[in-house]
Amino acid sequence: xxxxxxxxxxxxxxxxxxxxxxxxxxxxxxxxxxxxxxxxxxxxxxxxxxxxxxxxxxxxxxxxxxxxxxxxxxxxxxxxxxxxxxxxxxxxxxxxxxxxxxxxxxxxxxxxxxxxxxxxxxxxxxxxxxxxxxxxxxxxxxxxxxxxxxxxxxxxxxxxxxxxxxxxxxxxxxxxxxxxxxxxxxxxxxxxxxxxxxxxxxxxxxxxxxxxxxxxxxxxxxxxxxxxxxxxxxxxxxxxxxxxxxxxxxxx
Amino acid sequence: xxxxxxxxxxxxxxxxxxxxxxxxxxxxxxxxxxxxxxxxxxxxxxxxxxxxxxxxxxxxxxxxxxxxxxxxxxxxxxxxxxxxxxxxxxxxxxxxxxxxxxxxxxxxxxxxxxxxxxxxxxxxxxxxxxxxxxxxxxxx
Numbered sequence: 001x002x003x004x005x006x007x008x009x010x011x012x013x014x015x016x017x018x019x020x021x022x023x024x025x026x027x028x029x030x031x032x033x034x035x036x037x038x039x040x041x042x043x044x045x046x047x048x049x050x051x052x053x054x055x056x057x058x059x060x061x062x063x064x065x066x067x068x069x070x071x072x073x074x075x076x077x078x079x080x081x082x083x084x085x086x087x088x089x090x091x092x093x094x095x096x097x098x099x100x101x102x103x104x105x106x107x108x109x110x111x112x113x114x115x116x117x118x119x120x121x122x123x124x125x126x127x128x129x130x131x132x133x134x135x136x137x138x139x140x141x142x143x144x145x146x147x148x149x150x151x152x153x154x155x156x157x158x159x160x161x162x163x164x165x166x167x168x169x170x171x172x173x174x175x176x177x178x179x180x181x182x183x184x185x186x187x188x189x190x191x192x193x194x195x196x197x198x199x200x201x202x203x204x205x206x207x208x209x210x211x212x213x214x215x216x217x218x219x220x221x222x223x224x225x226x227x228x229x230x231x232x233x234x235x236x237x238x239x240x241x242x243x244x245x246x247x248x249x250x251x252x
Numbered sequence: 253x254x255x256x257x258x259x260x261x262x263x264x265x266x267x268x269x270x271x272x273x274x275x276x277x278x279x280x281x282x283x284x285x286x287x288x289x290x291x292x293x294x295x296x297x298x299x300x301x302x303x304x305x306x307x308x309x310x311x312x313x314x315x316x317x318x319x320x321x322x323x324x325x326x327x328x329x330x331x332x333x334x335x336x337x338x339x340x341x342x343x344x345x346x347x348x349x350x351x352x353x354x355x356x357x358x359x360x361x362x363x364x365x366x367x368x369x370x371x372x373x374x375x376x377x378x379x380x381x382x383x384x385x386x387x388x389x390x391x392x
Contacts, residue, residue: 208348227325
């Protein structure tokens with residue numbers, strides 16, 4: 001018997017309002033329908049009505065999780081148009097912010113994924129790690145969500161207290177390599193939920209224009225930081241994590 | 253130079269005389285009245301991946317579409333226009349283009365022939381498409 005399970009558009013498990021309709025047969029999900037657009041704000045249209053400087057504050061509010069990358073991209077576009085060169089130190093600070101944002105974003109999604117598969121303890125561990133990252137972001141920028149770090153031609157603040165930040169990074173590395181990564185790679189609960197399911201073949205990943213860790217889990221060995229390196233990424237060593245097993249477990 | 257010849261081979265396969273131009277952000281070619289589905293097939297068979305489509309509304313009332321493709325880290329952009337802003341959907345070969353095409357339809361009232369999904373992406377079901385188009389003022 002086929003039946004539908006509606007989730008959303010407003011639901012505790014969803015970070016943003018969207019509606020998923022699951023079409024099920026027994027306990028097997030046969031198809032899904034997704035509806036978005038519940039928070040349409042017309043930001044692109046608003047940006048056309050403001051100056052470039054006003055737009056920086058606007059684009060920072062596109063997303064509350066990846067606010068920094070939007071202002072960085074926007075500022076880099078203006079700098080390219082105007083032929084502005086950014087100092088090396090400012091570019092390194094931009095990279096530090098980008099990596100911290102990646103770290104808190106990935107730990108958030110790892111935590112949410114853990115919660116969705118019913119692994120509450122890992123959810124707590126991931127969010128504890130994320131808190132550490134956000135503390136560092138607050139230490140650097142004075143803010144936890146919209147950092148206001150990027151400006152045309154550089155950054156708004158310098159990083160002065162590097163010792164405290166490096167100590168926090170060491171603690172986080174231990175937490176990540178000692179607890180979180182082993183759980184996601186070898187724990188039976190995670191494997192029983194994620195291994196062998198959610199297959200996205202290399203061909204499908206190409207057809208759907210997949211990017212990031214999802215693409216790399218399907219064997220697309222590409223990372224924007226390497227293939228189209230921005231800021232000072234071309235002078236950093238980046239080890240690409242790519243896998244050809246095409247499972248959602250590897251993406252996780 | 254050899255690279256440039258390979259890219260021009262794509263346009264040649266479609267009987268197009270325009271040449272690719274190297275810019276700071278990749279390769280660009282402008283082809284008015286481009287058969288977008290054919291272009292998508294050629295790009296996919298070359299192993300490239302659709303990044304996104306951007307729309308540029310002109311004062312003339314035409315909307316130009318820019319199809320951005322990634323091939324091993326290099327970006328190739330086809331820019332095109334269409335009569336009465338009616339383009340051919342590329343969802344048949346790139347299902348990932350579905351959301352992009354629907355979003356462009358919502359904002360610029362562009363038609364994509366062959367699009368199987370007729371519901372708006374960002375707007376409500378009965379909202380009129382073209383919310384980003386300049387408001388036409390009545391001149392007495």
